[in-house]
Amino acid sequence: MSGWFEVQELSASYGPTRVLFGVSFSLQQGSITALLGANGAGKTTTLRALCAMVRTQGTVTLDGRRIDGLPTEDIVRKGVAHVPEGRGTFVNLTVEENLRLGAYTRRDKAEVRVGLERVYSHFPRLKERRGQQAGTLSGGEQQMLSISRALMLRPQLLLLDEPSFGLSPMVVLEIFSIMHRINESERITILLVEQNASMALDLADSAYLLESGRVALGGSSKEMQEHDTVRRVYLGY
Amino acid sequence: MDAFLHQALAGLATGSIYASLALALVMIYQATHLVNFSQGEFAMFSTYIAWSLMQAGFPYWIAFLATIAISFVLGAAIQQIIIRRFQDGSVLSVVVVFVGLLTIFNSLAGWLFGYSIKSFPSPFPKELGNTYMSAHELGAIGVMMVVLLLLVIFFRLTPLGLAMRAASQNPVSSRLVGIRVSWMLALGWGLAGAIGSVAGMMVAPVVFLDPNMMSGVLLYAFAGALVGGIDNPLGAVLGGLLVGVLENLLGAYVIGNELKLSFALAIIVAVLVIRPAGLLGAIHVSRV
Numbered sequence: 001m002s003g004w005f006e007v008q009e010l011s012a013s014y015g016p017t018r019v020l021f022g023v024s025f026s027l028q029q030g031s032i033t034a035l036l037g038a039n040g041a042g043k044t045t046t047l048r049a050l051c052a053m054v055r056t057q058g059t060v061t062l063d064g065r066r067i068d069g070l071p072t073e074d075i076v077r078k079g080v081a082h083v084p085e086g087r088g089t090f091v092n093l094t095v096e097e098n099l100r101l102g103a104y105t106r107r108d109k110a111e112v113r114v115g116l117e118r119v120y121s122h123f124p125r126l127k128e129r130r131g132q133q134a135g136t137l138s139g140g141e142q143q144m145l146s147i148s149r150a151l152m153l154r155p156q157l158l159l160l161d162e163p164s165f166g167l168s169p170m171v172v173l174e175i176f177s178i179m180h181r182i183n184e185s186e187r188i189t190i191l192l193v194e195q196n197a198s199m200a201l202d203l204a205d206s207a208y209l210l211e212s213g214r215v216a217l218g219g220s221s222k223e224m225q226e227h228d229t230v231r232r233v234y235l236g237y
Numbered sequence: 238m239d240a241f242l243h244q245a246l247a248g249l250a251t252g253s254i255y256a257s258l259a260l261a262l263v264m265i266y267q268a269t270h271l272v273n274f275s276q277g278e279f280a281m282f283s284t285y286i287a288w289s290l291m292q293a294g295f296p297y298w299i300a301f302l303a304t305i306a307i308s309f310v311l312g313a314a315i316q317q318i319i320i321r322r323f324q325d326g327s328v329l330s331v332v333v334v335f336v337g338l339l340t341i342f343n344s345l346a347g348w349l350f351g352y353s354i355k356s357f358p359s360p361f362p363k364e365l366g367n368t369y370m371s372a373h374e375l376g377a378i379g380v381m382m383v384v385l386l387l388l389v390i391f392f393r394l395t396p397l398g399l400a401m402r403a404a405s406q407n408p409v410s411s412r413l414v415g416i417r418v419s420w421m422l423a424l425g426w427g428l429a430g431a432i433g434s435v436a437g438m439m440v441a442p443v444v445f446l447d448p449n450m451m452s453g454v455l456l457y458a459f460a461g462a463l464v465g466g467i468d469n470p471l472g473a474v475l476g477g478l479l480v481g482v483l484e485n486l487l488g489a490y491v492i493g494n495e496l497k498l499s500f501a502l503a504i505i506v507a508v509l510v511i512r513p514a515g516l517l518g519a520i521h522v523s524r525v
Contacts, residue, residue: 051413076415088410090403101403104396105415149414 004029005157005189010058010068012042012049019045021213022058027157032183032190034200034221036234037210043193044085046210047159050191051075051082062157077105081155085162087146091135095126098134098145102152112152119148122178140171147175151182158182160192164199172196176203197234201225209234243369244489245482250374251443251457252481253381257436258451258458259465259473260384261429266467267392268405268425269324274335276433277455278342279315281448283308283434284441285350288357297360301438305431312430313423320426321419346448357441377439381474384435388428388470401425453498457484460504466518476515480504 003026012020020042027033035043049056052072060068067075076082081102090098099119103112120127123144129137134145143163150158160179164172180203183190194200201207201221209217209230217227224230231237258280265273273279283304290300315338323331361376392398404411404421411418436458437451444450457480465476480501488497508515 053409053412072412073415073417076413082413084410084413088407088413090407090410092406093399093403097399097403100396100399101411101414101416104400153414 003027004063005191006059006061007050008059010046010049010056010060012045012054012056014045014054019054019213020049020056023210023213023215025208025215025218027189027191028205029156029189030183030187031206032179032192032204034197034204034207035191035193035210036197036200036207036224036230038233039195040212041210042213043210044161045213047082047084047161047191047193050159051080053082076153079153079156080159081150081153081157082159083146083150083161083163085165087142089134089137089142089145091133093134094131095134095137095145096130098149099126099152102149103154105153111154115152115154119151122151122182123148140167140175143167143171143175144178147178147182151186151188155188157189157191160190162193162195164194164196172199179203197230201235241486241490244485246369247374248482248485249478250370250377250481251485252461252478253378254436254440254443254477255454255457255461255481256474256477257381257384257439258433258454259462259477260381260388260470261433261436262458262462263467263470263473264388264425264429264432266462268401268422268429269320270405271328271331271335272459272467273429274332274455275338275342276429277451277458278339278346279308279312279430280433280437281451282342282346283311283430284357284437284446284450285346287434287438288350288355288441288446291358297358301360304434304438308430308434309427312433313427315430316423316426317419321422324422343448350448352448355446357438357446359442373442380435380439384432385470385474388432392470397424456498456501457481460501460508463505463508463515466515469515469517472515472517475517 005027007026008024010020010023011018023046035046037043045054048054050060052070052075056068058068059066062078062080067078090101099116103115106112125141126144126148129141134142137145147163163175176199179190182188192200192204201224204221206220207224208215217230258276261276262272265271286307287300287304290303291297319334323334359373359376361372363372365372365375392402400416401421401424404416404418408418440454441450458477461477461480462473463476464479465472465474484497484500487500488494492500
């Protein structure tokens with residue numbers, strides 16, 4: 001088995017506390033994959049481990065090349081964009097400065113301008129607020145900004161950590177439909193961590209279920225939706 | 238009236254030197270959110286480098302530019318070799334390191350160059366001066382304005398300047414957009430060293446070169462940076478000028494020369510009590 005993005009035996013710990021115990025999964029290029037699980041199952045840590053934001057062991061390969069062991073900045077430069085938990089907004093900078101930072105690693109100025117326009121077309125509200133200090137945006141707008149900042153990198157792989165967290169159902173719907181559009185139109189592979197399992201499975205092609213730092217289950221979204229345990233525990237019917 | 242104007246303009250000239258050093262403080266604050274107490278001594282040491290180069294026969298402007306370059310490298314090196322090891326430590330430990338650097342620079346300069354007071358040349362031709370301001374006073378103001386302009390352009394208009402501001406505000410998110418945060422910190426220290434060296438070379442012809450020449454200047458620069466806002470280059474410059482003028486006028490007409498330095502301390506305390514962000518400092522708001 002060798003997928004486009006392959007994670008093998010990934011372990012991670014915070015100080016002496018181990019959080020992941022040999023997580024393995026793979027992503028197909030151009031797909032949306034959901035990472036499900038209860039609080040504390042290790043979903044966020046998995047995303048953080050992929051970007052070397054925690055101490056890890058195990059191998060991660062992107063398009064046949066190892067990226068584990070690289071520092072965060074270099075993994076990002078390989079085209080892995082991470083929308084972190086809590087959104088990671090540069091609150092004292094303007095909306096547009098936040099977006100320009102997203103394109104920091106890209107040198108072609110004309111392309112960056114095009115990227116900026118494309119992001120504004122996905123999120124017109126950000127264009128209205130381009131000169132505003134980012135910390136004054138609402139939670140939903142900051143989430144849009146955070147996704148947009150990641151898109152400015154022109155990533156191959158987008159890691160999204162609970163984009164629905166703390167947002168109203170309307171805003172969550174909007175953000176999910178935009179994720180769908182981004183995946184379709186820009187062919188960006190998405191790995192999505194979500195508490196809201198039913199929405200995540202509707203959007204994703206396939207999913208993995210994490211329990212206590214291990215992969216308990218994996219399969220296509222349809223298989224997962226029909227699986228007894230997933231239905232009872234995570235979908236609630 | 239004429240004497241008053243004279244005092245005010247002379248204050249503007251010393252103020253421009255406070256402003257330059259205040260700019261160096263702002264640089265490190267922008268990069269690390271720390272106030273570098275050793276900035277003055279570092280500037281003094283840089284000035285000795287310039288002096289040595291001139292003693293070795295280099296013309297003024299060559300020595301001037303070389304000193305800026307050397308100070309940049311030295312500043313970046315100090316960050317990479319020393320400060321980096323403490324950046325995750327408590328504020329107190331970093332402050333102790335700053336105080337340590339202050340004493341090291343001071344004694345190193347004394348050991349290498351001696352404690353005797355040396356004269357330091359001014360590069361500006363005498364004809365530049367007029368009845369109100371000397372050539373050096375005008376020149377120092379001009380040099381400071383150029384430094385300010387370059388800094389504003391760097392921070393506002395270049396991607397690197399933006400990345401530096403980002404790295405100081407949110408290092409985690411900065412790494413996630415591919416910024417090499419450690420390099421940004423070194424860059425901030427390097428720039429501060431370079432700007433400080435300019436301040437040192439501008440003040441040395443006035444106060445003469447000796448290892449303790451910056452102790453008073455640093456205090457005024459602190460006051461200036463705080464008045465204007467320690468996170469704002471333009472504010473630091475306005476603050477520095479304001480402190481320079483007030484200090485000169487009060488010294489000449491109200492409190493006398495002996496109490497001038499206490500005046501700087503009074504300003505620092507007053508600003509911290511009344512408006513900690515300074516006149517132009519941004520008061521940041523954020524929703525949660």
